[in-house]
Amino acid sequence: xNFNFTPMAKGSLAIIISLFLGGMVGYRVRSxxxxxxxxxxxxxxxxxxxxxxxxxxxxxxPGDCTVCGMKLVxxxxxxxxxxxxNDGMVMLSRESVQALGVETAVVRRxxxxxxxxxxxxxxxxxxxxxxISVPVEGKIEGLAMSCxxxxxxxxxxxxxxxxxxxxxxxxxxxxxxxxxGSDEEVxxxxxxxxxxxxEQIRTIPERxxxxxxxxxxxxxxxxxxxxxxAEGQYVKEGDRLFEIADFTRMWFLFTVYEPDLPLIQVxxxxxxxxxxxxxxxxxxxxxFINPNLDxxxxxxxxxxxxxxxxxxxxxxxxxxxxxxxxAPEVLAIPKSAVFRTGPNARVYVEQASGLYEARQVRLGRTxxxxxxxxxxxxxxxxxxxxxxxxxxxxxxxxxxxxxx
Numbered sequence: 001x002n003f004n005f006t007p008m009a010k011g012s013l014a015i016i017i018s019l020f021l022g023g024m025v026g027y028r029v030r031s032x033x034x035x036x037x038x039x040x041x042x043x044x045x046x047x048x049x050x051x052x053x054x055x056x057x058x059x060x061x062p063g064d065c066t067v068c069g070m071k072l073v074x075x076x077x078x079x080x081x082x083x084x085x086n087d088g089m090v091m092l093s094r095e096s097v098q099a100l101g102v103e104t105a106v107v108r109r110x111x112x113x114x115x116x117x118x119x120x121x122x123x124x125x126x127x128x129x130x131x132i133s134v135p136v137e138g139k140i141e142g143l144a145m146s147c148x149x150x151x152x153x154x155x156x157x158x159x160x161x162x163x164x165x166x167x168x169x170x171x172x173x174x175x176x177x178x179x180x181g182s183d184e185e186v187x188x189x190x191x192x193x194x195x196x197x198x199e200q201i202r203t204i205p206e207r208x209x210x211x212x213x214x215x216x217x218x219x220x221x222x223x224x225x226x227x228x229x230a231e232g233q234y235v236k237e238g239d240r241l242f243e244i245a246d247f248t249r250m251w252f253l254f255t256v257y258e259p260d261l262p263l264i265q266v267x268x269x270x271x272x273x274x275x276x277x278x279x280x281x282x283x284x285x286x287x288f289i290n291p292n293l294d295x296x297x298x299x300x301x302x303x304x305x306x307x308x309x310x311x312x313x314x315x316x317x318x319x320x321x322x323x324x325x326x327a328p329e330v331l332a333i334p335k336s337a338v339f340r341t342g343p344n345a346r347v348y349v350e351q352a353s354g355l356y357e358a359r360q361v362r363l364g365r366t367x368x369x370x371x372x373x374x375x376x377x378x379x380x381x382x383x384x385x386x387x388x389x390x391x392x393x394x395x396x397x398x399x400x401x402x403x404x
Contacts, residue, residue, distance in 0.1 A: 049073065075093055091355045092391070094354065100391075104382040107378065108331070109329045112330050113327070116256075116323040119254060119320045123251045124225070125251050130219075130222060132158065134239050136195065137236045140233045141231070141232075142159065143231050144156070146229070146231075151222070154217075157215045158215075159215070159229065162214075166196075169187070170191065170207065172187050173187035195217075222244030223246075247308055247313070248311070254304075255297075258293065258298040264302060265289075267285055267286060269283055270304050270322070272306075273320050273321055274313065275320075287303050333373055334369060337388065345360070345362070356384060356391055361374075362374040
């Protein structure tokens with residue numbers, strides 16, 4: 001087929017062809033530019049946007065976290081969390097690690113120090129408890145001491161006693177002392193048995209005939225804990241006058257339950273905080289552990305001996321404190337690294353920067369700040385001690401996503 005064009009038509013056709021070819025070239029250039037830009041962006045790898053504080057919150061465009069309101073950060077292909085075939089593996093971006101404040105600690109051998117908290121009361125030392133009884137029958141004519149809590153000293157006057165038996169024994173000694181011989185010694189021993197002191201006996205030869213009363217002196221030093229006598233009371237030989245205790249040395253008694261008994265040993269130090277002396281502590285050793293357990297409470301009593309020369313510690317006063325327990329070095333991790341769900345325990349082990357593995361561990365004894373690791377970890381590994389709550393939340397959500 002032949003086409004004949006006029007000169008004007010030929011010019012118009014040339015213009016049309018030029019515009020068409022130019023459009024194609026321009027389209028190709030634009031296509032190449034678009035293709036190149038997309039390739040660069042794909043290579044750079046902005047896959048999605050993620051909350052740095054709550055990694056499970058993601059979006060395909062910039063925005064704010066729906067939980068905390070923080071700006072979402074871009075996640076690139078090089079550092080995006082990757083789903084692992086191991087459901088226990090979690091990987092976080094650098095921004096998430098920084099925002100969560102993730103910290104780790106090295107699994108190492110250390111002394112598993114522990115303080116067992118205790119509470120108890122001070123009590124008198126039973127071996128220093130005494131009873132003052134009247135040595136002879138008579139009538140109490142006067143009291144030098146009568147109130148609970150009063151401190152008495154050895155050979156200090158306690159009561160004034162009228163006793164016919166004591167008067168007869170004194171007259172016998174007076175006569176024997178005037179004659180001399182063995183009868184004087186027999187009469188003197190008799191007066192000692194009746195509660196008179198040597199200095200009282202020496203004054204009997206000079207006693208006046210109308211002096212009918214005798215003062216009974218304290219046989220020991222202590223604090224009156226109970227009084228049984230009143231002025232004008234008639235008493236028989238052996239009747240109790242006072243109970244006294246020596247508070248210059250005290251017992252501190254506290255209860256230990258059966259599970260904690262293996263931790264307690266005689267000789268361990270106990271540090272006590274006394275409520276009446278804020279800021280001051282008392283430190284003493286365990287002296288005795290009662291081997292008999294209470295069948296109802298499954299507990300026993302532990303005794304600490306505390307020196308109390310100034311009398312600052314009072315009978316029946318309460319105190320709290322702790323027993324200083326020590327254990328040999330064991331493989332241990334900080335308590336903050338452990339998640340406990342019933343009998344099971346798990347930790348998150350750092351495999352690489354931002355990559356964490358959930359691992360079941362078997363724990364042993366517990367200290368104040370650390371757990372003993374029986375199995376599941378090796379010395380030198382790193383466990384997460386801060387930020388692991390968020391990592392665990394991410395792992396749980398990831399597990400749900402992988403197992404719909």
